[in-house]
Amino acid sequence: MNQTTQRRADLPELRARAAAIRKHVLANLDHYLVETEKQVTAHGGQVVFAQNIDEIVSFIQLLAQERGVASLVGSRATEVRNEASALWRVVEALSSDVASYISGRIAPPIDAASFELQRLLAAGIGITGANFVIADAGAVCLAEGDDFASLAGAAPQIHIVIAGIEKIIPRTRDLAVFLRLLSARYPGHSSLLSGPRRAAELDGPEAFYLILLDGGRSAILADPEKRELLQCIRCGACLESCPVTPVGQPGALTQLLTPPHAAAPPVQATTLCGACREACPVNIDLPRALVALRQDAFGKAEGWTPSFFRAWAFVLKRPRLYEMCALMARAFWPIAWKGVQPPAKSFRQLWRERSR
Amino acid sequence: MAKRVSLFVTCMVDQLLPQAGMAMADVLERAGFDVEFREAQTCCGLPAHQAGCAAQAREVGSHFLKTFADADYIVIPSTRCADMLSRDLPRLFPDDPSARGDAQAVSTRVWEFSRFLLEVAKVDSFGARFPHRVTYFDTCPAPTHSGARDLLQRVQDLEYVEMNGPAECCGFGGNFRWNFPAAADAMTLKQVERILASKATHVVGLDVACLLQLRRALEAGNHPVQALHLAEVLASR
Ligand code: SF4
Numbered sequence: 001m002n003q004t005t006q007r008r009a010d011l012p013e014l015r016a017r018a019a020a021i022r023k024h025v026l027a028n029l030d031h032y033l034v035e036t037e038k039q040v041t042a043h044g045g046q047v048v049f050a051q052n053i054d055e056i057v058s059f060i061q062l063l064a065q066e067r068g069v070a071s072l073v074g075s076r077a078t079e080v081r082n083e084a085s086a087l088w089r090v091v092e093a094l095s096s097d098v099a100s101y102i103s104g105r106i107a108p109p110i111d112a113a114s115f116e117l118q119r120l121l122a123a124g125i126g127i128t129g130a131n132f133v134i135a136d137a138g139a140v141c142l143a144e145g146d147d148f149a150s151l152a153g154a155a156p157q158i159h160i161v162i163a164g165i166e167k168i169i170p171r172t173r174d175l176a177v178f179l180r181l182l183s184a185r186y187p188g189h190s191s192l193l194s195g196p197r198r199a200a201e202l203d204g205p206e207a208f209y210l211i212l213l214d215g216g217r218s219a220i221l222a223d224p225e226k227r228e229l230l231q232c233i234r235c236g237a238c239l240e241s242c243p244v245t246p247v248g249q250p251g252a253l254t255q256l257l258t259p260p261h262a263a264a265p266p267v268q269a270t271t272l273c274g275a276c277r278e279a280c281p282v283n284i285d286l287p288r289a290l291v292a293l294r295q296d297a298f299g300k301a302e303g304w305t306p307s308f309f310r311a312w313a314f315v316l317k318r319p320r321l322y323e324m325c326a327l328m329a330r331a332f333w334p335i336a337w338k339g340v341q342p343p344a345k346s347f348r349q350l351w352r353e354r355s356r
Numbered sequence: 357m358a359k360r361v362s363l364f365v366t367c368m369v370d371q372l373l374p375q376a377g378m379a380m381a382d383v384l385e386r387a388g389f390d391v392e393f394r395e396a397q398t399c400c401g402l403p404a405h406q407a408g409c410a411a412q413a414r415e416v417g418s419h420f421l422k423t424f425a426d427a428d429y430i431v432i433p434s435t436r437c438a439d440m441l442s443r444d445l446p447r448l449f450p451d452d453p454s455a456r457g458d459a460q461a462v463s464t465r466v467w468e469f470s471r472f473l474l475e476v477a478k479v480d481s482f483g484a485r486f487p488h489r490v491t492y493f494d495t496c497p498a499p500t501h502s503g504a505r506d507l508l509q510r511v512q513d514l515e516y517v518e519m520n521g522p523a524e525c526c527g528f529g530g531n532f533r534w535n536f537p538a539a540a541d542a543m544t545l546k547q548v549e550r551i552l553a554s555k556a557t558h559v560v561g562l563d564v565a566c567l568l569q570l571r572r573a574l575e576a577g578n579h580p581v582q583a584l585h586l587a588e589v590l591a592s593r
Contacts, residue, residue, distance in 0.1 A: 249539035271529020274497035294408025
């Protein structure tokens with residue numbers, strides 16, 4: 001048994017529950033968006049809906065201007081000035097957070113006297129990406145496994161959390177399921193943050209903003225072949241299971257998990273073997289989504305491929321024609337399957353002889 | 357009355373590995389089934405489906421549905437074609453409820469060979485004898501078909517060995533092999549190394565595509581290991 005099958009065998013019920021919760025949220029996303037906004041507001045925070053990353057960047061810049069804040073810090077990013085291009089990169093990274101898992105780049109703990117910590121404490125605005133947004137608590141969960149994230153959320157005056165609209169989970173207790181699935185792979189702590197600092201609290205920001213990003217997600221939600229992708233909890237298990245990437249060819253899977261603007265490997269770079277589907281803790285049928293990507297690509301394809309498949313289907317719907325063509329094609333197999341000799345007779349020939 | 361099974365040998369077995377289809381027929385007959393072969397059958401539509409060409413996958417899929425509309429058990433010597441027919445075909449008719457209904461009905465009667473033996477035929481012994489050292493190559497999608505090991509272990513005189521290291525795809529993947537030959541070969545070689553390390557004389561799989569992919573690499577490396585379909589082992593005496 002390999003690691004993947006072992007992991008899967010360990011936690012089948014947990015996976016089924018996780019998948020059911022994610023499906024439920026996506027089917028009732030309108031409700032949970034409203035609920036989230038209500039609860040975040042009740043805890044003294046503010047929810048901002050953004051269509052794309054540009055909108056987030058201008059929002060942050062404006063906020064920084066209004067508050068007279070010069071220094072910003074983003075979790076995992078080392079240097080952020082109030083500059084659109086730098087901000088864009090940070091926001092992009094935080095909203096497609098699988099990147100850090102792919103590369104295994106999890107920041108080491110921050111040393112108390114370090115330069116980073118000083119800068120962090122001095123920053124006016126801290127920007128983090130949420131792994132989960134908890135509707136009933138109006139809270140966010142940062143499960144990044146690095147101290148930087150939680151400090152960036154707690155130390156600066158203003159805490160801005162960025163999350164895709166699909167990151168919502170209904171209840172705080174659902175976290176138990178998801179953190180277990182995540183921590184099976186990435187041990188590290190997670191922090192639960194909600195709203196700005198209250199009167200009796202020692203630390204925490206003065207203002208708390210949750211930015212919910214659409215960024216094309218509602219379009220994915222409307223597509224039945226891809227909808228499931230939004231169940232993703234960004235654990236990276238699928239990427240780790242992919243047999244294509246280790247041999248030096250970036251696998252098409254990354255295309256599913258990175259935003260459309262990222263440079264992506266071609267959709268053909270997958271054998272559709274299904275290892276990712278087995279690995280996924282929320283039971284996403286990733287090969288099906290990969291085929292959907294290929295269907296998109298095929299719709300735009302030119303050249304000989306569409307005509308080839310038209311001719312191919314024409315033949316395969318006609319058994320006799322198929323048999324004739326196959327007989328002729330026999331001459332080409334030694335080329336296509338170098339080293340493999342075609343058998344002298346086809347199955348149907350053998351079967352006829354046998355029944356005679 | 358003996359139960360009727362209908363062979364769907366797939367275009368690849370028909371053309372490239374007919375002996376696997378014949379062996380499958382033998383094993384099923386010996387297990388007490390009436391075996392039929394419908395001459396109208398061709399392909400399941402997988403090559404088009406995998407290429408993202410839904411329209412033609414649908415056409416060829418419909419031909420399959422028509423051919424097997426009244427079959428009781430459709431037994432297939434291929435994991436990928438069985439997967440295509442049971443998992444993907446019904447989804448190819450999102451706007452045609454009647455065709456989708458047909459596809460769903462047929463999909464429940466589609467059986468990959470090893471799973472049919474384990475879950476429907478439930479035969480304990482096939483009277484097979486195969487005095488060799490054999491390993492099983494996890495055919496994708498792997499966990500779904502891992503029961504093939506049990507079947508091998510029921511064969512008389514067969515010495516079963518398990519491979520070490522992670523089971524991964526053989527590198528075939530339809531057009532993947534043609535689009536990324538270097539990556540495909542590297543993947544195949546990794547699996548060939550696992551096979552060689554097991555010191556097995558025969559490697560057994562459930563899909564012709566993988567078997568031919570492995571066979572090519574084994575022959576190219578002059579390794580005297582044979583890649584066989586499970587049916588071929590179960591039919592030998
Ligand atoms: S395994 Fe599933 S949940 Fe994890 S990153 Fe891949 S698609 Fe997302």
